[in-house]
Amino acid sequence: MGLWYDETFDGHTRLGLRVKQTLFSDESPYQKVEVIDTVAFGRVLVIDNIFMTSEYDEFLYHEMLVHPSLTTAPEIERVLVIGGGDGGTVREVLRYSDVKECVMIEIDQTVVDASKKFLPSIGTAWDDPRLDVRFIDGIDYVKHSDDPKYDVVLLDGTDPIGPGAVLFDQAFYQGCKRMLAPDGVMALQSASPLLMMDVFVETQHKLRSLFAEVHPYMGPVPLYGTGTWSWTWCSDTGEPLRAIPERQAEIVEAAKAYNDELHRAVFALPNYVKRALKL
Amino acid sequence: MGLWYDETFDGHTRLGLRVKQTLFSDESPYQKVEVIDTVAFGRVLVIDNIFMTSEYDEFLYHEMLVHPSLTTAPEIERVLVIGGGDGGTVREVLRYSDVKECVMIEIDQTVVDASKKFLPSIGTAWDDPRLDVRFIDGIDYVKHSDDPKYDVVLLDGTDPIGPGAVLFDQAFYQGCKRMLAPDGVMALQSASPLLMMDVFVETQHKLRSLFAEVHPYMGPVPLYGTGTWSWTWCSDTGEPLRAIPERQAEIVEAAKAYNDELHRAVFALPNYVKRALKL
Numbered sequence: 225m226g227l228w229y230d231e232t233f234d235g236h237t238r239l240g241l242r243v244k245q246t247l248f249s250d251e252s253p254y255q256k257v258e259v260i261d262t263v264a265f266g267r268v269l270v271i272d273n274i275f276m277t278s279e280y281d282e283f284l285y286h287e288m289l290v291h292p293s294l295t296t297a298p299e300i301e302r303v304l305v306i307g308g309g310d311g312g313t314v315r316e317v318l319r320y321s322d323v324k325e326c327v328m329i330e331i332d333q334t335v336v337d338a339s340k341k342f343l344p345s346i347g348t349a350w351d352d353p354r355l356d357v358r359f360i361d362g363i364d365y366v367k368h369s370d371d372p373k374y375d376v377v378l379l380d381g382t383d384p385i386g387p388g389a390v391l392f393d394q395a396f397y398q399g400c401k402r403m404l405a406p407d408g409v410m411a412l413q414s415a416s417p418l419l420m421m422d423v424f425v426e427t428q429h430k431l432r433s434l435f436a437e438v439h440p441y442m443g444p445v446p447l448y449g450t451g452t453w454s455w456t457w458c459s460d461t462g463e464p465l466r467a468i469p470e471r472q473a474e475i476v477e478a479a480k481a482y483n484d485e486l487h488r489a490v491f492a493l494p495n496y497v498k499r500a501l502k503l
Numbered sequence: 504m505g506l507w508y509d510e511t512f513d514g515h516t517r518l519g520l521r522v523k524q525t526l527f528s529d530e531s532p533y534q535k536v537e538v539i540d541t542v543a544f545g546r547v548l549v550i551d552n553i554f555m556t557s558e559y560d561e562f563l564y565h566e567m568l569v570h571p572s573l574t575t576a577p578e579i580e581r582v583l584v585i586g587g588g589d590g591g592t593v594r595e596v597l598r599y600s601d602v603k604e605c606v607m608i609e610i611d612q613t614v615v616d617a618s619k620k621f622l623p624s625i626g627t628a629w630d631d632p633r634l635d636v637r638f639i640d641g642i643d644y645v646k647h648s649d650d651p652k653y654d655v656v657l658l659d660g661t662d663p664i665g666p667g668a669v670l671f672d673q674a675f676y677q678g679c680k681r682m683l684a685p686d687g688v689m690a691l692q693s694a695s696p697l698l699m700m701d702v703f704v705e706t707q708h709k710l711r712s713l714f715a716e717v718h719p720y721m722g723p724v725p726l727y728g729t730g731t732w733s734w735t736w737c738s739d740t741g742e743p744l745r746a747i748p749e750r751q752a753e754i755v756e757a758a759k760a761y762n763d764e765l766h767r768a769v770f771a772l773p774n775y776v777k778r779a780l781k782l
Contacts, residue, residue: 228517230517230519233543234543235521235542236520236521236541236542236543237518237519237520237521237543237544238507238509238517238518238519239516239517239518239519240509240516240517240518240519241515241516242514242515242516262515263514263515264512264513264515264516265516281697418560418723418725419725442723444697444721444723444729444730444731446697446698446729446730446731450723450725450730451723451725451729451730451731452723452725452730452731477774479774480773480774480775481773481774481775482773482774483771483773483774483777485771485772486771486773488768488771489767489768489769489770489771490768491768492762492764492765492767492768493764494759494760494761494762494765495756495758495759495760495761495762496759496760498762
């Protein structure tokens with residue numbers, strides 16, 4: 225039957241997947257990177273013993289990170305993705321023909337190389353000529369780059385521990401905003417309001433100090449602790465509850481999960497989240 | 504640190520909870536019943552090695568089973584609950600002052616006795632004079648009872664394996680409908696559209712053959728496999744997307760999770776579910 229690979233949260237709860245085989249394992253200069261083949265979730269990218277994404281449920285995460293902002297930002301010509309080494313986020317971004325350039329900043333080339341080789345069903349857009357992948361430090365980039373501003377900035381970081389923790393810093397968010405056009409939209413994964421309510425709330429406060437409009441939204445990701453995740457839509461202008469433009473309707477309806485109904489529904493927050501955020 | 508208690512799904516995926524101590528363990532005539540005290544989820548009711556409910560997340564399940572139907576049924580004077588031995592469902596039902604009588608049919612008194620003793624924070628309405636708990640066979644009851652019809656029927660069964668499997672039978676659903684007033688509403692837990700898509704789809708088909716209106720809805724329950732669960736709202740008349748009556752608004756706003764926004768949002772289905780149901 226194969227061995228169990230367990231991800232343990234805080235030492236108290238664990239999700240275990242039965243492993244058929246380990247396809248890749250390497251210590252990069254930044255972190256331990258593995259790809260395992262599991263019975264239930266297919267191939268899974270694991271970084272520092274934390275499940276990152278799986279063939280089985282990656283669409284639930286990537287569609288939720290990308291579609292709410294790509295369908296509501298006033299312009300989407302230039303898109304910046306920070307992190308997202310598995311390629312799922314840029315794949316969803318590049319479905320939009322209005323996107324002219326997608327810059328992806330990923331510090332760890334090992335993640336991209338392993339994903340290209342072992343997770344080809346996730347990263348299907350690596351060869352898109354609009355994609356510009358740079359293996360550099362995202363923090364340094366957003367603080368110092370002279371590149372033109374972006375219409376959309378998407379943060380696809382790992383958990384707020386280890387080398388990815390700086391991607392949850394106020395200073396990093398400030399840099400991201402520096403790279404964003406005045407009426408641009410930023411979206412990010414923002415932890416689990418169930419498993420990690422403290423991180424979730426702290427992140428919301430940081431974002432509110434920077435953006436006039438900060439709207440968390442929620443959805444299922446079976447691979448992530450407790451199965452419920454959040455993302456957050458941020459902007460200084462506009463708000464996320466507007467209709468999907470007709471020219472983009474086709475993209476959304478072809479999605480595996482996201483659609484016009486979810487486009488509004490995911491922003492409905494349960495009372496325990498509203499109370500924690502004093503909404 | 505204590506031992507791990509793991510629930511394993513299909514031999515391929517497991518959720519493990521660190522246990523502080525086992526508070527109760529008994530073999531009833533029907534099943535193995537345990538209450539364990541865990542670090543992350545508080546006290547957990549376990550039946551035949553499957554996690555049933557926990558102090559930590561029980562509200563997510565019970566509010567979702569009860570509020571969509573209690574707020575939309577034309578009458579809610581008489582409510583029937585089948586299963587639900589932990590007491591969480593009847594607790595939510597009895598929040599409504601319009602409910603005059605709530606009959607709860609639970610085959611296994613051991614579950615209720617253990618819950619009363621070890622999960623008092625879940626079953627807070629055992630002493631409500633409107634509650635009539637009967638330790639009898641639910642299938643037999645719905646097939647043969649001469650009791651007056653109910654305005655709302657709620658099915659709070661376990662998983663479709665073991666002694667609870669009959670609670671997913673077409674014959675059982677037919678009996679439930681027999682006990683329902685012509686414009687009554689039935690709601691039930693209907694498995695995970697992620698972990699158990701086949702059971703979910705089969706259940707929907709059974710319900711559609713019996714009711715004119717069958718509306719599945721989804722929400723998070725961390726304790727249940729993959730963290731995403733479904734329930735289904737059924738009726739021959741009406742539909743669930745109507746506003747919460749003003750006199751009930753207070754109940755819903757005081758809920759831990761459910762509210763007026765979720766009341767509509769939970770019925771938005773992702774594309775993978777709509778396609779599986781050919782909606």
